[in-house]
Amino acid sequence: MVFKGFTDQETFTQIPDSFFRQLLNEINDVGEFKVTLYALWRFEHTEGRVRFLRAEDFIEVLPNPNQALEKAVQRGTLLEVRKDLAAVYFLNSPRGRAAAEAFARGQREVPKTTASSNPPPERPNIFKLYEENIGPLTPLIAEALKDAEQTFPPDWVAEAMEIAVKSNKRSWKYIEAILRRWKEEGHAKEQDRRDAQEPRGRDVTRKVEDFLKR
Numbered sequence: 001m002v003f004k005g006f007t008d009q010e011t012f013t014q015i016p017d018s019f020f021r022q023l024l025n026e027i028n029d030v031g032e033f034k035v036t037l038y039a040l041w042r043f044e045h046t047e048g049r050v051r052f053l054r055a056e057d058f059i060e061v062l063p064n065p066n067q068a069l070e071k072a073v074q075r076g077t078l079l080e081v082r083k084d085l086a087a088v089y090f091l092n093s094p095r096g097r098a099a100a101e102a103f104a105r106g107q108r109e110v111p112k113t114t115a116s117s118n119p120p121p122e123r124p125n126i127f128k129l130y131e132e133n134i135g136p137l138t139p140l141i142a143e144a145l146k147d148a149e150q151t152f153p154p155d156w157v158a159e160a161m162e163i164a165v166k167s168n169k170r171s172w173k174y175i176e177a178i179l180r181r182w183k184e185e186g187h188a189k190e191q192d193r194r195d196a197q198e199p200r201g202r203d204v205t206r207k208v209e210d211f212l213k214r
Contacts, residue, residue: 010125011154013044023077031068034061036077043091050099052088126157133161134170141172152179156187
């Protein structure tokens with residue numbers, strides 16, 4: 001089957017530079033290559049403070065992933081923690097190492113469900129999201145959106161647009177102010193969700209307008 005090409009309706013996954021500088025030349029096994037790329041994609045899009053995968057999560061790309069996972073663990077790209085008969089896998093990153101150590105020390109139990117690691121849903125393209133909710137896409141706005149994709153988590157951009165719509169402040173300047181405020185003051189997801197609703201919708205508007213006056 002011929003690949004029809006990438007579209008503007010999809011998101012993109014960040015790949016660490018070390019994958020291209022080192023691993024791309026070292027990984028010769030197709031199975032190991034598949035589970036490594038798949039893990040990078042899944043961990044990039046998995047929400048929550050603890051990000052893990054089970055062997056069965058890799059069946060989507062490899063019917064029997066155990067040998068490939070063993071090679072990835074031996075290489076050091078993935079970390080494996082076993083408790084009884086259960087095994088979970090973490091990315092060998094600062095966050096992944098901290099989580100794996102917590103599991104190994106018994107500070108966290110291996111969850112009985114894999115719901116937290118379900119494949120990420122497709123997210124709307126940032127340009128389409130802007131046109132559908134804010135207004136026409138100009139070249140300057142398109143460049144600003146590209147920069148925002150590189151600077152802020154995708155969920156932040158979508159959530160900031162949602163707040164702008166609910167606050168009836170449909171402008172990129174307002175959205176960007178929300179993002180910069182979150183970056184400088186910290187993003188409290190649940191609090192900001194409440195801010196987007198009445199009667200606290202007026203409160204978030206006041207905060208962002210104060211931020212714009214700086």
